Amino acid sequence: MGTYLDHAASTPMRAEAIEAMTPYLDHMYANPSGSHRFAREARKALDEARDLVAATLGCKPGEVVFTSGGTEGDNHAILGAVRRLGGVAVCPAAEHHAVLHCVEHVNGVVVRVNNVGTVDLDDLQRVLEAATDEQPITVVSVMAVNNEVGSITPMRDVARIVRKYAPNAILHTDAVQAACWMDLREVTPLVDAMSLSAHKFGGPKGVGVMVIKTGKNLEPLIFGGGQERDRRSGTHNVSGIIATAKALEVTDKTRAEEMVRVTKLRDRLVDEIRAQLDGVLDTVPREHRVPGVAHLCFSGLENEALLFLLDQADVYASAASACASGAMEPSHVLEAMGIDRSWSNGALRLSLGHTTTDAEIDLAVSAIVSAVNQLRR
């Protein structure tokens, strides 16, 4: 196994989560919606998982909806609001495509971001104020933490503006990248809906959590057996949900010390690279960024080439998002932030997490310095 610095793409599963889910992949296989004793045991485990998630997120158990992942949550919030309430969806330009493409799909409004990649609050206010009675804003979706550059949105300010200028709008946050680095109990009270993805905090892929506050009605995306109080049909992914709850619990309990530990590693990573190389832009100032993300732009090189050399050196990192073919696309986040192509062509995201060690940072620094030097030769 190489040096894994792509935790923002996916995290290794927590051992506790694997252990918790295993019985439900094996002998505890009943459908929790069934009416026999065996089913009731699965139902109990599911309900316990829901309680645990609610406690960790600071909401009521009835407000927790299990989904297939972050993308489903984002789609549900935006499409569900517009289908139920009509009106206009709004999001900032640096959102994850799971939000941005939904908003574009329903001909919504995209708001500018500032130079750290978070929503431009003045532009948000301007857009909300400009809404008419015929075309009211019905949903505003703002990510808590940016997935590419790691910048933290001041959600309190966003909530204040949305409540004042679009009091009837549903405020949703894509908190997929926040779970490891923010106490979500502080975010949940500010919003009407929130989406999380289990595999970003040590849970399994294919499971997500949505918070939909009581009284906030969204049109379901998926119809069928009426699971999740009619908000999300489909047989529960019991083992996945149980692993998700466990991973979230462990993440929450260890967060405070992990933030200190990972911040140190991240800062050392960036400092050592910058000490050995010229022409390195630290894309977002540290005070605006979560501990787990280092985002650097190297002048005079192309990140496809850089990623290949890092891959050869067994250092796993990423740049912008990839399109369906797997090709690297120019980053819409960096473009929205106004970063010049001469920098953004050489963008590199190094994302750390619960398994990152000092030794990995040493290996990464040496691989990155040598790769950049080779490409700039």
Added chain:
Amino acid sequence: MKVLVAMSGGVDSSVAAAELKAAGHEVVGVTMRLWGGESDTGCCSVSDVDDARRVAQQLGIDHLVFNFSDDFNTHVVAPYVQAHVDGITPNPCIECNRHLKFDRLSERARLLGFDAVATGHHARIEHDDEGILRLTRGADDAKDQSYVVHMLDQNELAYTMFPVGHMTKAQVRERAVELGLRTATKPDSQDVCFISKTGGRETFLGNRIPFRKAEVVNEDGSPAGKVEALELVTIGQRKGLGIPGGGPKQYVVDVDTPNARVIIGEEARLYCESLTVDKVIWSDLRDIERLLKTSDVLVQSSAHGNAIPATVEIWNEFSVRVIWNEPQRRIAPGQSVVLYNMTNKYVLGGGIASAKK
């Protein structure tokens, strides 16, 4: 050797990768994403990338995708559109080879420490008696692609490999079947990758440039018909000119772009004695001196056309005049013209048919 093989998702490049691996090279496959727009035949469509990746997995080699769509647009698509405005008939596949496969890709391969770039073209690279690298026709006469890769000079030939050039197409497919590759029976790509079958060239260009209506006239200037889009007319064309039937067949013999006129005439008027070729790239510069002494060559001016006997008059390193042994149909300006040696075995050089008469 460490070889970067360009994998389009077709059978030839799949087998090229397999042959390199079998020969013991350290092989990495790469698919270039070139065209981001609508397409149904595209060599960079998602399903082709899927095919290339799956073949790479089956062969046990790494597979990458490089996004060269900006370069493709700059060097292939934009010039293709402009050429039509200028009344020139471009060959985008050759420009893609010139600027993408054997420039952008080989430049990156060098940067990343590869010893060679390989593709699935049906052509061979062989040393002649004097040690010169010769871009030689592929073993399969019907599939030979030396014409479309004619722009490789000694420097690039030394850095390039064509692992299936010694095989026939049937052998390539057999090999793919033996290896269980999913591309084994995939049809050959025929068309320009960025032009969809449904819309065709007309829709593609129509979305990008305004078409000019043009008068179709006889050589004496008398009116004969009308066309809706001057940009879509090519020398030698016979249909869609809005001229009444009957009488001898009429062909486009010239396109007068500045005055928006299409000149037609009988087939005999299409024939000419010679042809000017610009932007010539020589496989080996020493051939210039040879040709100054013995100027006989064979000349091919389309991907699967015959090689026609001619002599060549060298004006300078970059421009030549081809004098046909017997008059030939006029080559549309913009088409690639490739010179082969007298045994029709290897490429001497090639360039672009000039608009100059």
